Amino acid sequence: MITLGHYLVVSGMLFALGLAGVIARRNIIIVYMCLEMMLSAANLALVGFSRFHLVNGLPDYTAQSLVFFTITVAAAEVAVGLAIIVALFRSKQSVDVESVTKLQG
Amino acid sequence: MPPLLFYLFALITLGFGFLVVTGRNPVTCALALAASFVGLAALFLSLDAYFIGVIQILVYAGAVMVLFLFIIMLLDIKTEEGKKMNLPAILSGVLLAVLLTLQIIAVVGSTELAKKTSQDTPLALVDAPGKIGKAALLPTITNDLKAGTLPDAKLIGFTLFDQYGFHLQVIGLLLLVGTIGVVVLSKRERSAP
Numbered sequence: 001m002i003t004l005g006h007y008l009v010v011s012g013m014l015f016a017l018g019l020a021g022v023i024a025r026r027n028i029i030i031v032y033m034c035l036e037m038m039l040s041a042a043n044l045a046l047v048g049f050s051r052f053h054l055v056n057g058l059p060d061y062t063a064q065s066l067v068f069f070t071i072t073v074a075a076a077e078v079a080v081g082l083a084i085i086v087a088l089f090r091s092k093q094s095v096d097v098e099s100v101t102k103l104q105g
Numbered sequence: 106m107p108p109l110l111f112y113l114f115a116l117i118t119l120g121f122g123f124l125v126v127t128g129r130n131p132v133t134c135a136l137a138l139a140a141s142f143v144g145l146a147a148l149f150l151s152l153d154a155y156f157i158g159v160i161q162i163l164v165y166a167g168a169v170m171v172l173f174l175f176i177i178m179l180l181d182i183k184t185e186e187g188k189k190m191n192l193p194a195i196l197s198g199v200l201l202a203v204l205l206t207l208q209i210i211a212v213v214g215s216t217e218l219a220k221k222t223s224q225d226t227p228l229a230l231v232d233a234p235g236k237i238g239k240a241a242l243l244p245t246i247t248n249d250l251k252a253g254t255l256p257d258a259k260l261i262g263f264t265l266f267d268q269y270g271f272h273l274q275v276i277g278l279l280l281l282v283g284t285i286g287v288v289v290l291s292k293r294e295r296s297a298p
Contacts (some may be wrong), residue, residue, distance in 0.1 A: 001108065001222040001224065002108050002111045002222065002223070003219060003220050003221060003222050004218065004219050004220075004221045004222075005213040005214070005216075005219030005220060006111065006115075007148070007152070008209065008213045008219060009206075009209060009210055009213055010115045010118065010119065010148070012205065012206055012209030012210070012213075013119055013206050013209075014118060014119060014122055014145075015205070016201075016202035016203070016205040016206045016209075017119065017122045017123060017125075017126055017202060018122070018126075019198070019201055019202055019205065020126055020198040020199055020201065020202035021125065021126035021198070022198075023194055023197060023198035023201065024126070024191070024194050024195040024197075024198035024199070025126065026191060026194075027131060027182070029131055029134075029173065029176065029177060029182065030125070030126075030128075030131060030134050032173075033125055033134055033135065033138045033173065034125065034126060036138065036165070036169065037122055037125065037138065037141065040142065040145055040161070040165065043145075043149075043157070043161075044145060044148060044149070047149055047152050047154045047157055048152060050152070050154065051152040051153055051154065051223070051226070052218075052221045052223075052225075052226050053226075054226050054228070054229075056229075056233055056236035056237050057228060057229025057230070057232055057233045057236065058228065058229075058230075058233050058237065058255075058260065059152075059153060059154065059228070059257070061257075061260050061261055061263075061264040062264060062268075064154055064156070064157055064257070064261050064264075065261060065264045065265050065268075065269055067154075067157050068157070068160070068261065068265065069269075069272065069276055071157075071160060071161070071164050071165070072276050072279075072280065073276070073279065074164075074165075074169075075164055075168065075169060076279055076280055076283035077283075078169050078172060078173075079172065079283055079284075079287050080283050080286050080287055080290070082172055082173070082176045083286070083287040083290040083291045084290060085176065085180075086176065086179070086180065086290075086291055087290050087291065089180050090293075095180065095182055
């Protein structure tokens, strides 16, 4: 049978994949995609807990409201982030994370 | 949900997720991410979260991925070819991911809560209207529940507007600030005369 643990492990593996991508990749757009993946993994854990913790015989809708907020914030974050990437590309002609070293000191 | 379907969709989610992390071409990565999100939406549906599953497809697989593809094609980003591999970063990334996965598996394996199945926590739809308090005053919710269906979009809407009205307004303000920020950021600066 599929338990809550199965969903949590899938969520954790998806988060770990995203984390590996954020650390290892150098293309800033793909780093952004991996960030999105990590946010979605957290959403999966939240929805899993919501389904398996019933309130009055219904899923816990507080968790699903939080997922709704997370998705909204993620969408706003992508819009602003991609605008920053476009501005960065205009000044550096590159999307490599190592092309931005001005703050490195 | 039959176990086979769960494993199928988990495989789609994780397999395409792996493709995002390893792919060389940004367009391939973006399409793999869209496929991964569709698999994730199916997992949401299997958890009786129909509304979240649908907005996952609408917002992520629809809007966000189109935005990514649009930017990739607008900037005309080439495939990373022949660049030196950043070996320390890749090694530390893989190591961290493996450690995190092992730790999560260990924690999940030793928790009683994680052994719950959906048979242990069956939805009690028909009895729910007597217990959910103010939400039961809305006939559209009680009628759906009495008919044995789960009106989860209505219940999420009720939760949002009943308990989280202020938070909803803050999110609205955040979206407004995000819109203004994007316009300001992407405005081409006039060169000084």
